[in-house]
Amino acid sequence: MSEKSDKNQKPWDPRTLAAEAPREYPQIDVHSWVEAEDPRDRAKAGIAARTKAPLEKHALWQVREGRRDVIGLLEEQSAQRVPDLIPLRYARMSVSPFTFYRGTALIMANDLARTPVTGIPVQCVGDAHIGNFGIFRSPSARLVFDINDFDETATGPWEWDIKRLAVSVEVCGRANGIKPKARRAAVARCVHTYRNRIDQFSKMDYLEAWYDHLDVEHTLDRYESTQDGRRNRTLRAAAMKAALKDSDHAAAKLAHYEGDRLRFNSNPPELVPIDDLKVYADKDALRARIDTLLENYKGSLYDDRRHVLEHYRYHDAARKVVGVGSVGQRAWVAILTGRDIDDPLILQMKEATASVLERFCGASPYATHGERVVQGQKLIQSTADVLLGWSSFMAEDGHKRDYYVRQLWNGKGSIDIDHLNDLALSDLGRMCAWSLAHAHARTGDSTAIANYLGGSDEFDQAIASFAVSYADQTEADYAVFKSLIKKGELPCAK
Structure with a gap:
C-alpha cells in the first residue's frame, strides 16, 4: 500500500486483503527465557539483558509521517468483524488522537516489534492503556482497582506494556489540555512507580506478592493527593458509581418486564435484542x-460456580456494542433470573480473537x-469474577467463534x-x-x-522521552486516519 493516496483510487475494501501479499512481521523470542533458581543468577540475567536492550535505547522513536500502511492493520481487523458496526468503530476512534490510540494496539505492537527488547517475558496485558484499568468488586464484596x-x-x-501505558498517559494528557511539563512529570511518576513496585514485589515472598x-x-487516602490546596476526587467519584453497578441496576437500565419475563430494551446500535437483529434471517x-x-460456557466453570x-x-x-477499539467484535448479553424475577443476572459474552501480540x-x-x-x-x-469462563460455537457462516463470558456489571x-x-492524571498513572x-511480578x-x-x-x-515521540506518531497516524475518512476510503458513522 502506498503512503500517498491517488485521488482516483477506489475505496479500500478489507475483503481484498486476503489477496494481498502477506505481511512479514518481526518475530520476538519470548519463549527461550529460563528463570534461574538462584535469585543472584536471576539478578545477573536482568543486568545482562541491558546489552541486548540498553536502557537509553528505550527513548528512541523516529516519527514517520503519512503512514497509510499501518491503517491497513486496522482494516485487517475490520475484515474479521461485524461489517455493519465498522462505521461505528471508526467514528468512535475518530473523536480524538486518544480515542484513536485506544483502538490501535495492533499498530503499536507492530511498531514495538521493531525496537530493542529485553527478552524477559511476562503475561502481558497487550493493551495496557489507562482506560483499561478501573474498579470492580471482588468475591469478598470489596472494591479493588486493577x-x-x-x-x-x-x-x-x-x-x-509499560510503554503502552506511559504513552497513554502522554496522549491522554494532551487530550485534556495538560501542559507538557506536567505531562512529562505524570509519565515519569508512572514509570517510577512501576520500577519501584517491581523491585518491592521481587523481594516479597511469592504468595504474599500474589495476594x-x-x-x-x-x-483513597493514599492516592487522593493534596497539592497546593487541591485534592483529586476522581477515584472516589468512580468508586461511588462502581458500588451501585450490579446486575440489579443493569437490568433496571437495560431491560423491561414483559409479563413474567425480562426482555432487553432496544437502543440500536448499542443494544439490539436478538429478535430485532435484521442481519439474522x-x-x-x-x-x-x-x-x-451458554451451555458450553458452563463446562468451563468450577463445579461450585456451575x-x-x-x-x-x-x-x-x-447484541451489545462495547468499547472503542473492540467495536465490531461480536458481543452478546443474556439476562437470567435466580430466586425470582427480581433476582436478575446479566452475563456478557464477548468474542475472543487472536491477541495482537501473537503474530509477533x-x-x-x-x-x-x-x-x-x-x-x-x-x-x-x-x-x-467468580463467573468468568469461556465458550465456543459454530457461527452461521460455518466458522467456529470463541467467546469469554463474565458478569456485565x-x-x-x-x-x-x-x-x-494534571493531579488526577498523575495519580491514575501511578x-x-x-x-x-x-501483574508482571505474578507472571x-x-x-x-x-x-x-x-x-x-x-x-x-x-520512557518519558519515548512517550512524547510516540504520542507525536499517534497524532500523525490519526491525521492520516481522519483524511481517509474524509475521502470516503474508510466508512464512518455520522
Whole structure:
C-alpha cells in the first residue's frame, strides 16, 4: 500500500486483503527465557539483558509521517468483524488522537516489534492503556482497582506494556489540555512507580506478592493527593458509581418486564435484542447458537460456580456494542433470573480473537482464544469474577467463534479519563503502574526485571522521552486516519 493516496483510487475494501501479499512481521523470542533458581543468577540475567536492550535505547522513536500502511492493520481487523458496526468503530476512534490510540494496539505492537527488547517475558496485558484499568468488586464484596480489559493478553515482553501505558498517559494528557511539563512529570511518576513496585514485589515472598492488591477504600487516602490546596476526587467519584453497578441496576437500565419475563430494551446500535437483529434471517437458529454458547460456557466453570449458575433460568439475549477499539467484535448479553424475577443476572459474552501480540510473539498455547483471555485474566488480575469462563460455537457462516463470558456489571467502574487534570492524571498513572507491576511480578521474572531497571531514573526518563515521540506518531497516524475518512476510503458513522 502506498503512503500517498491517488485521488482516483477506489475505496479500500478489507475483503481484498486476503489477496494481498502477506505481511512479514518481526518475530520476538519470548519463549527461550529460563528463570534461574538462584535469585543472584536471576539478578545477573536482568543486568545482562541491558546489552541486548540498553536502557537509553528505550527513548528512541523516529516519527514517520503519512503512514497509510499501518491503517491497513486496522482494516485487517475490520475484515474479521461485524461489517455493519465498522462505521461505528471508526467514528468512535475518530473523536480524538486518544480515542484513536485506544483502538490501535495492533499498530503499536507492530511498531514495538521493531525496537530493542529485553527478552524477559511476562503475561502481558497487550493493551495496557489507562482506560483499561478501573474498579470492580471482588468475591469478598470489596472494591479493588486493577486491570479490567484482557482481550489482548498473551505472553510477550514486559516493556511493551509499560510503554503502552506511559504513552497513554502522554496522549491522554494532551487530550485534556495538560501542559507538557506536567505531562512529562505524570509519565515519569508512572514509570517510577512501576520500577519501584517491581523491585518491592521481587523481594516479597511469592504468595504474599500474589495476594497483594489495591483495595479501593484503603487506597483513597493514599492516592487522593493534596497539592497546593487541591485534592483529586476522581477515584472516589468512580468508586461511588462502581458500588451501585450490579446486575440489579443493569437490568433496571437495560431491560423491561414483559409479563413474567425480562426482555432487553432496544437502543440500536448499542443494544439490539436478538429478535430485532435484521442481519439474522433465522432467529430460531440464532437463539439456538446463543443457547449452545451458554451451555458450553458452563463446562468451563468450577463445579461450585456451575452449581450457582444452574439456579438461574434464561430470559432473553441481545447484541451489545462495547468499547472503542473492540467495536465490531461480536458481543452478546443474556439476562437470567435466580430466586425470582427480581433476582436478575446479566452475563456478557464477548468474542475472543487472536491477541495482537501473537503474530509477533507466537501463537497462544490454549485451545481457544476464549480460554486464552480467561486464563490470562486469572494470571494477571488480583481477583477475577467468580463467573468468568469461556465458550465456543459454530457461527452461521460455518466458522467456529470463541467467546469469554463474565458478569456485565460486577461493581465495574471506569475512571472519567476525559476530564482529568494534571493531579488526577498523575495519580491514575501511578495506580495503573502499580497494578501492571503486580501483574508482571505474578507472571514473570520480577528479580530479573528489577535488576534490569536498576536503581536510577534512567529508564523512567527514557520512557518519558519515548512517550512524547510516540504520542507525536499517534497524532500523525490519526491525521492520516481522519483524511481517509474524509475521502470516503474508510466508512464512518455520522
